[in-house]
Amino acid sequence: MGTHDPHGFPGRLIVVEGIDGSGKSTQLSLLQTFLVSEGYDVSFTEWNSSPVVKNTTKRGKKKNLFSPTTFSLIHATDFADRHERSILPPLQAGLIVLADRYAYTAFARDSARGCDRDWLRNLYAFATRPDLALYFKVDIDTAVARITGGRIQLKFHEAGMDLGLSSDPITSFRIFQSRVLEEYGRVAEEFGLTVLDGARSVVEQQREMRRLVRPILKGLRRTLAPRAPAASVPAAGARREPEVSAP
Ligand SMILES: Nc1ncnc2c1ncn2[C@@H]1O[C@H](COP(=O)(O)OP(=O)(O)OP(=O)(O)O)[C@@H](O)[C@H]1O
Ligand SMILES: [Mg+2]
Numbered sequence: 001m002g003t004h005d006p007h008g009f010p011g012r013l014i015v016v017e018g019i020d021g022s023g024k025s026t027q028l029s030l031l032q033t034f035l036v037s038e039g040y041d042v043s044f045t046e047w048n049s050s051p052v053v054k055n056t057t058k059r060g061k062k063k064n065l066f067s068p069t070t071f072s073l074i075h076a077t078d079f080a081d082r083h084e085r086s087i088l089p090p091l092q093a094g095l096i097v098l099a100d101r102y103a104y105t106a107f108a109r110d111s112a113r114g115c116d117r118d119w120l121r122n123l124y125a126f127a128t129r130p131d132l133a134l135y136f137k138v139d140i141d142t143a144v145a146r147i148t149g150g151r152i153q154l155k156f157h158e159a160g161m162d163l164g165l166s167s168d169p170i171t172s173f174r175i176f177q178s179r180v181l182e183e184y185g186r187v188a189e190e191f192g193l194t195v196l197d198g199a200r201s202v203v204e205q206q207r208e209m210r211r212l213v214r215p216i217l218k219g220l221r222r223t224l225a226p227r228a229p230a231a232s233v234p235a236a237g238a239r240r241e242p243e244v245s246a247p
Pocket of ligand 2: 024025026100
């Protein structure tokens with residue numbers, strides 16, 4: 001197996017990390033479109049989406065019933081369920097699994113909420129090591145501007161309002177997300193996450209993302225030939241240029 005095989009499964013696992021508003025979902029969705037157009041089989045999974053804990057999470061959040069520990073455990077349950085059902089099977093079947101947030105999110109957020117770092121690492125010890133973990137690093141101002149620009153209100157928990165840091169959601173967001181950001185720095189170093197400058201344009205970041213993804217696709221089987229552009233059919237053997245071409 002090559003150097004890009006941290007797990008021994010035939011598929012590939014690519015994860016994105018970063019604070020709220022860092023541009024993870026935007027970039028991952030563009031990557032997904034690109035990979036599918038290149039003929040790869042792709043499976044997507046996102047943080048906090050397992051049906052197993054959905055109602056409990058919703059109720060607990062609404063009534064603010066969680067402590068940092070129980071909040072962390074419910075996310076770990078969500079993750080364990082998705083790991084079994086939505087991450088391992090496609091990896092075993094040779095697909096590319098794209099994960100919007102991974103265990104590193106728990107390491108950063110939950111320790112910012114006061115959970116013990118070693119306890120968290122132990123809790124997630126079963127998590128498959130990704131082939132590529134991208135960390136979209138942005139400053140708090142950029143994140144706040146993006147989030148408040150796109151939405152009416154900051155969500156209670158993303159602003160860390162459960163911690164009673166401030167009664168003003170924006171102030172609370174700044175304090176809480178600064179802690180998360182600091183933890184992300186630590187986590188990025190510890191686990192060797194690939195850091196991207198999340199403040200750059202969508203196109204620049206996507207170009208870099210594709211450049212980073214390309215080497216880990218070597219040897220991976222495609223189910224379809226890369227889709228030819230609609231307007232012109234390239235000559236046999238000609239490679240189609242992606243919409244955002246790699247440098
Ligand atoms: N490079 C960029 N430059 C400017 N705006 C961006 C950029 N990337 C994303 N945005 C915008 O910022 C907002 C947040 O982006 P996105 O939803 O991708 O972030 P996220 O990291 O997935 O956040 P969350 O953790 O809350 O899901 C969106 O309105 C998006 O259109
Ligand atoms: Mg997102």
